[in-house]
Amino acid sequence: MRYSRFFLPTLREVPADAEVISHRLMLRAGMIRRVAAGIYEVLPMGLRVIRKVENIIREEMDRAGALELFMPSILPAELWQETGRWDFYGKELLRVRDRHSRDFCYGPTHEEVFTDLVRREIRSYRQLPLNLYQIQTKFRDEIRPRFGLMRGREFTMKDAYSFDRDLAGAERSYQAMHEAYTAIFARCGLRFRAVEADTGKIGGSLSHEFMVLADTGEDRVVSCAACDYAANLEMAAVAPSEARQGSGPPPDSGLDPEDVQTPGKKTVQEVCQFLGITPQELVKTIVLKGEKGPVAVLVRGDHEVNSVKVRRLVDDETLELADAETVAAVTGAPVGFAGPVGLKVPLYADNALAEMAGFVTGGNADDVHTRGVDLADFRVEAFADLREAVEGDPCPKCGGILTFLRGIEVGHIFYLGTKYSEAMGARFLDESGAERIIEMGCYGIGVGRTAAAAIEQNHDGKGIVWPLPLAPFQVVLLSLDPGKTEVHAVAERLYEELTAGGLEVLFDDREERPGVKFNDADLVGIPLRVTVGGRGVKEGVAEFKERATGEESRVPLDRVPDAVREFVRRQS
RNA sequence: CGGGAUGUGGCGCAGCCUGGUAGCGCGCAUGGUUCGGGACCAUGAGGCCGUGGGUUCAAAUCCCACCAUCCCGACCA
Numbered sequence: 001m002r003y004s005r006f007f008l009p010t011l012r013e014v015p016a017d018a019e020v021i022s023h024r025l026m027l028r029a030g031m032i033r034r035v036a037a038g039i040y041e042v043l044p045m046g047l048r049v050i051r052k053v054e055n056i057i058r059e060e061m062d063r064a065g066a067l068e069l070f071m072p073s074i075l076p077a078e079l080w081q082e083t084g085r086w087d088f089y090g091k092e093l094l095r096v097r098d099r100h101s102r103d104f105c106y107g108p109t110h111e112e113v114f115t116d117l118v119r120r121e122i123r124s125y126r127q128l129p130l131n132l133y134q135i136q137t138k139f140r141d142e143i144r145p146r147f148g149l150m151r152g153r154e155f156t157m158k159d160a161y162s163f164d165r166d167l168a169g170a171e172r173s174y175q176a177m178h179e180a181y182t183a184i185f186a187r188c189g190l191r192f193r194a195v196e197a198d199t200g201k202i203g204g205s206l207s208h209e210f211m212v213l214a215d216t217g218e219d220r221v222v223s224c225a226a227c228d229y230a231a232n233l234e235m236a237a238v239a240p241s242e243a244r245q246g247s248g249p250p251p252d253s254g255l256d257p258e259d260v261q262t263p264g265k266k267t268v269q270e271v272c273q274f275l276g277i278t279p280q281e282l283v284k285t286i287v288l289k290g291e292k293g294p295v296a297v298l299v300r301g302d303h304e305v306n307s308v309k310v311r312r313l314v315d316d317e318t319l320e321l322a323d324a325e326t327v328a329a330v331t332g333a334p335v336g337f338a339g340p341v342g343l344k345v346p347l348y349a350d351n352a353l354a355e356m357a358g359f360v361t362g363g364n365a366d367d368v369h370t371r372g373v374d375l376a377d378f379r380v381e382a383f384a385d386l387r388e389a390v391e392g393d394p395c396p397k398c399g400g401i402l403t404f405l406r407g408i409e410v411g412h413i414f415y416l417g418t419k420y421s422e423a424m425g426a427r428f429l430d431e432s433g434a435e436r437i438i439e440m441g442c443y444g445i446g447v448g449r450t451a452a453a454a455i456e457q458n459h460d461g462k463g464i465v466w467p468l469p470l471a472p473f474q475v476v477l478l479s480l481d482p483g484k485t486e487v488h489a490v491a492e493r494l495y496e497e498l499t500a501g502g503l504e505v506l507f508d509d510r511e512e513r514p515g516v517k518f519n520d521a522d523l524v525g526i527p528l529r530v531t532v533g534g535r536g537v538k539e540g541v542a543e544f545k546e547r548a549t550g551e552e553s554r555v556p557l558d559r560v561p562d563a564v565r566e567f568v569r570r571q572s
Numbered sequence: 573c574g575g576g577a578u579g580u581g582g583c584g585c586a587g588c589c590u591g592g593u594a595g596c597g598c599g600c601a602u603g604g605u606u607c608g609g610g611a612c613c614a615u616g617a618g619g620c621c622g623u624g625g626g627u628u629c630a631a632a633u634c635c636c637a638c639c640a641u642c643c644c645g646a647c648c649a
Contacts, residue, residue: 012598012610013584017642037641091573092648109649140648143573157649198647209649218648234647308647320646412649446649480608515609522609533608543608 001473002495003508007044010520020216022455023148025464029524038145038153042448045524048472049451050156054135056187056469057158057445064180066131066160071113073137077103079112083423094141106139111420111442114161118438119426125165128428128438129173133160135447149448150408150456156448162441163421165430170439174206174415177443181210181411184445189467190454193405195221196231197412198308206415210445211407212453221407222389226400233404234308236389237396240351253358255372257341263367266336268301271369275360278302282360283353283373285338287327287345290319294330298340298349298380300356303387313348313384337362339370340378347378350386408453409446416440455525458548464525465548468571473506475564476526478517480533482509490557491532494542497561503568522547528567530560 011028018024026032031046042050058068074096080086086093086105094106107113114132122128135158145153162173178194185192190212197209209232211221222236223229231237265271268279282301287294288310295314297305311319324335330345331338339361340347353375363370393402420426421438430436451470458465468474475498479491488509495507506526508517514533521529531543541554544563555563 009582011583015583016578016585019643034641138649142648143646144643146642151648155649159649232647311647409649444649449649478608483607513607513609513611515607515611518609520610531608535608 001506003506004510006506008524009043010523018148020147020150020456021459022150022452025455025459025523025525026148026452029464032149034148038142038151040149040152040154045472046451049466049470050447052470052472053188053447053450054156054158057135057184057447060180060184060187061133061158061160063183064131064176066133066162066180068134069132070134071107071110071117071136073107073139074104075107075110075113077105079116079424080105083112083420085112092140092142094139107136108138108140109442109444110134110136110159111161111416111440112424115420115424115426115440118161118163119421119424122163122426122428122438125428125430129162129164129169131160131162131173131176133158133443148452150452152448155446158445158447160443162443163426164439164441165428165436167439170415170417170441171206174413174441177413177441178208181413181443181445185210185212185410185450187469188450188454189469190450190457192410193221193223193230193407195223195407196235198232198234208413209409210411210413211405212410212450212457213405213407214453214456215406216456217406217408217453219407219409221405222402223405224395224398224400225403227395227398229395229397229400233388234306236393236402238351238385238387238389239394239396239399240385241355250375251355251357252374252376253372255358255374257370257373257377259363259365259368259370261367262337262363262369265367265369266334271360272301275369275371277360281356281358283340283356285331285340285343285362287322287330287338288319289322289326290314290316292316292319293345294322294326295319295346295348296330296338296340296343297386298347298353299387300350300352303350303352303390305350306386306388309384309386310348313382313386314346331362331364333362333365333368337364337366337368339364339373340380341370341373343378346381348386349380349383351383352387353380354383408449408456410450410453411443411445413443414441416442459525462519463523466525466527468527468568471504471525471527473504473526474568475503475505475528475530476508476521476524477505478508478514478521478529478531478533480514480517480531482511484534487532487534487537490537494530494532494557494560498564501561501565503561503564527571528564530555530564 008030010030014024015027018027032040077086096104138157139154142153164170164173192212194208194210197207220233222231222233265274272279279301284299286297286305297310299305327335357374358372360371361373391404395402418437421440426438427435454470455464479488481487498505527547529545536543540557542560544553544555
């Protein structure tokens with residue numbers, strides 16, 4: 001591709017509304033432009049990268065036995081009403097009406113349509129297992145779109161759905177996707193981890209997220225230094241300590257609870273400072289509220305409640321931090337003074353509480369805390385693992401030490417069970433002629449997000465540093481003297497040779513100063529730069545520079561095509 | 573939906589407080605000189621000052637409303 005004929009509008013200055021690195025660089029490198037909040041145009045340079053990601057996904061999905069098809073993006077309301085998600089999915093679902101004022105939505109995910117297709121076409125166990133996928137545009141009317149392609153409202157996603165005759169088959173399908181995903185992200189040249197994950201709104205019981213590791217990632221990932229355990233922080237189990245595992249009477253301080261005035265001291269830090277205690281001697285009481293009513297959760301002062309764990313324990317997906325009015329109604333005090341003694345709502349305590357005695361809690365009255373509290377002073381429904389893991393906690397699998405990483409969720413796989421097949425009547429006949437419900441799984445990859453994550457993970461002060469498999473071009477060939485015929489002729493010839501050899505080359509034949517070309521080449525991040533200029537040509541060489549390492553070398557002109565091919569082979 | 577902020581040529585910004593001819597840098601066009609890490613000189617094109625209302629002789633500037641965008645918070649590929 002000749003740069004002079006290409007559409008690659010690079011930006012010297014950063015548009016003010018781009019915050020994260022990948023967003024800024026995608027704009028500056030002429031990959032995308034914004035049309036509306038969370039909605040982007042993908043320019044040729046961007047598309048080339050997107051296609052690279054898509055093709056890797058396709059190859060690995062096909063290899064795993066999945067079949068590509070293409071579903072509509074506009075979906076009739078009836079399908080969504082069948083599973084109840086027309087109401088449940090909420091405002092994120094972009095709803096539209098046609099001229100007959102029939103309800104439709106722009107698909108944010110496609111379980112219903114795939115299940116509908118399968119229930120109409122699949123009759124027999126002989127037709128299973130089946131894994132169908134598509135790469136398609138989705139729309140989720142996010143509350144707050146941001147970060148460019150990282151979290152847009154419109155985005156392209158690969159979504160796959162597996163259909164199996166039984167649990168064992170579904171697990172095999174799940175495993176096959178786990179392996180395919182691992183292959184996909186490895187082939188993209190990314191550093192990533194597969195982590196245990198919450199199933200969230202999609203539902204189901206088994207789930208892994210694929211996280212591209214980057215300091216700028218929004219998700220926190222817990223990883224064991226000693227074994228292969230890795231989990232999303234919201235899932236990371238905290239093993240009860242040994243003391244807890246031994247039975248015996250709960251510890252007792254022998255003290256009686258005693259109220260103390262703590263005027264205006266609401267936070268753990270303030271209370272500790274005021275009373276001269278450490279957070280480990282204090283118990284936080286957190287009020288949560290869901291469709292089943294409010295509950296209170298007790299955690300040690302230096303720990304944080306993990307609401308995903310509480311939701312699972314209480315079996316209430318809608319549970320959220322209660323608002324100030326609810327807290328006041330439940331505790332009789334403003335936020336900051338809740339305590340377990342005398343509370344009328346169900347109390348759940350984190351395992352760490354089981355070893356505590358004589359601790360400080362809120363006093364359920366304005367400006368009052370209570371000290372000398374023991375477990376015997378109130379009634380707990382259950383002790384459980386309810387807190388967030390912290391760095392240094394023991395690994396729940398091997399006892400090793402947990403470390404924290406930051407990641408960007410680029411893929412998510414779920415075992416769905418029969419949630420959708422049952423609601424929509426997707427059944428088949430087994431060998432014995434008995435009617436059975438299809439077991440399902442679903443598997444997503446954010447295509448644009450994968451490209452963005454690759455940038456978050458691979459960039460420097462000058463721009464993008466593409467891993468070769470995702471790079472829009474493999475080589476950028478700079479002609480430093482496009483006007484001077486002898487030198488430029490050499491560049492032209494090299495361009496022909498490289499292109500003829502099947503390489504993807506961007507040929508910078510523009511009438512620009514060298515500095516402009518160098519900087520643009522660095523910005524757009526093409527892995528190998530080949531410079532043809534007066535100096536080198538005089539000596540019969542072209543200059544190679546690797547974007548990632550900065551390593552430079554001089555290559556005789558007649559060896560250039562081979563050397564480039566060698567580079568490409570080495571990198572892929 | 574809360575909290576914070578911003579809307580001025582394509583991009584980045586100043587001007588607004590203290591109303592009175594719309595400016596700077598980059599980019600773009602033309603000509604010339606340059607030419608190995610974002611050149612220089614000259615000339616030029618390009619702006620409903622987010623939208624609507626109001627105050628005023630006069631509004632980018634003051635007031636009100638709306639819209640849009642961005643940032644911080646509640647489980648998303």
